[in-house]
């Protein structure tokens with residue numbers, strides 16, 4: 012957006028302008044949208060970062076193309092690459108980042124309307140964001156079932172298979188079992204489809220750690236009303252963030268970005284304490 016375009020809601024398109032808005036109490040229905048970039052500092056690689064991302068490091072799995080590892084058609088033919096990768100990213104061994112704790116802090120303050128996450132690592136829950144505030148747009152590792160008859164499969168059993176890098180099979184029909192993360196070619200969870208309009212009723216939208224390349228998630232920030240402030244904390248500019256009259260861009264690491272925002276709001280000490288106790 013042209014710098015001369017006036018803001019409509021914030022006093023300025025800066026961190027201070029945003030902090031002032033938050034401190035004034037005008038933002039009390041915050042929608043947060045996140046992706047793999049909020050978990051990279053926890054040790055979980057994202058997909059698309061050029062050298063460290065999963066897609067840049069999948070050669071060892073001999074895939075026809077990187078996304079195949081999460082493609083339902085490919086999985087049916089060859090589930091091994093997915094299970095090999097699953098052992099590396101399975102929840103349980105990672106600690107939430109301060110960015111996850113920041114979302115929890117917003118909720119503790121009664122300001123969080125909804126968190127939309129593309130992540131499947133369950134770290135938001137581990138940070139203490141309540142279940143009913145989280146929309147896991149791409150599912151998660153929290154449950155698993157047969158891709159054929161849909162029968163649920165026990166958690167302990169899939170954990171043993173993942174640790175042993177073997178392929179679990181349905182006890183009912185011998186079909187392939189898969190964690191309920193959404194693969195390319197699969198339907199998104201009903202909870203996501205039902206809440207796609209929630210951003211319209213938000214008074215602040217915070218987008219963090221996502222390349223905004225996967226639809227329909229990528230269109231969520233566009234579902235806010237014009238003049239609703241939107242904050243992007245990401246290493247690069249993404250989507251149409253930065254084209255709204257009240258968009259603020261913090262093009263940097265999520266953890267340092269949320270610390271700056273918390274500091275500007277006078278919440279930094281509280282945030283560090285919350286994170287330390289997680």
Ligand code: CNA
Nearest residue numbers: 046047048050057058059130131132220221222246264265
């Ligand atoms: P992506 O396409 O890999 O994009 C990540 C974005 O975050 C990029 O724009 C990066 O520049 C940015 N980024 C990376 N690290 C940081 C950082 N420390 N601070 C700020 N920005 C950073 O990932 P998306 O989430 O956009 O893609 C959607 C996929 C990724 C979803 O379907 C997820 O399920 C999937 N995924 C999830 C996880 C996880 O659960 N942790 C890990 C890997 C992939």
